[in-house]
Amino acid sequence: MTQTILGGGGTIGILLAKELTAYTDKIRIVSRNPKKVNPTDELVACDLLSQKEVEKAVEGSAVVYLTVGLEYKAKVWQRDWPTIMRNTIEACKAANARLVFFDNIYMYSPHHLNMMDEQTPIDPVSQKGKVRAEIARTLMEKVKAGELEATIARSADFYGPGVGKNGMLRQMVVENLAKGKKANWMGKLDCKHSFTYTVDAAKATALLGNSDKAYGEVWHLPTAKNPPTGQEWIDMYARAMGREGKVQVAGKFMVKTMGIFMSIMREMVEMYYQYDRDYVFNSDKIEKAFGIRPTSYGDGVLEVVREISV
Secondary structure, eight states, X not given: OEEEEETTTSHHHHHHHHHGGGTOSOEEEEESSOOOSSTTOEEEEOOTTOHHHHHHHHTTEEEEEEOOOOXXXXXXXXXXXXXXXXXXXXXXXXXXXXXXXXXXXXXXXXGGOEEEOTTOOBOOOSHHHHHHHHHHHHHHHHHHTTSOOEEEEEOOSEESTTOOTTSHHIIIIIHHHHTTOOEEEESOTTSBBOOEEHHHHHHHHHHHHTOGGGTTSEEXXXXXXXXXXXXXXXXXXXXXXXXXXXXEEEOHHHHHHHTTXXXXXXXXXXXXXXXXXXXXXXXXXXXXXXTOOOOOHHHHHHHHHHHHHO
């Protein structure tokens, strides 16, 4: 039973390939420049913007995972995401394959970020959030119409093994502290902020893809309860590194100013609202349905520090 990962070269795609070995020995990695994660992986080079190439990449698959990460620019998302979702849906229909879409929470109303669950109102205020709402709606409309079997695996911001230096928490906090610099934090230090541990996200995504009861629904991926505040995140990393938890807070004006020189900060301006209020992600549904326990924040932080120390 071939299981195919579209976007297999990203953080989640790589970890997912490792987790899928518990279910199949036929794993297909699809990206522009695919690389093996497991010795027996099948590699397929593909431009996800080409319907013919996607159909060829998906052919013969039983389950397809869409985990692609596009360049973090609203214009790129607006241009490419609808096409990628449409191509993926049509390819899965042609192959009679199930689809698991790895999603984020950008489409949720900014007024309901404290204790987000699968019923949180969808009312995006950012351009990137509007794109995510559109493609998720497109997918679930096809599911409701009976055109394919699919499920959405939704994650909070994530941290953990495999997250490169461009990850927000990694870039602003971990890398700076490791260099003996002040950590940077965007928004308010006293607001809680959930992060999903990457290994938990990949493990649960593989589980959903191989569970009949998971299809036709949205699932929040397992994420530890009682998230730390910004200051507590910084303090945890500082302790784990034996550093002093000094911090520089970037208000919205500073983020805009930094955006003049840093493209990632320019794109973060519209997402600033996620850091000026409590951002608490609830995953009770998947935890109860599958008996999953998320990795604690303390254990996750220690693993990240171990990884960067190697």
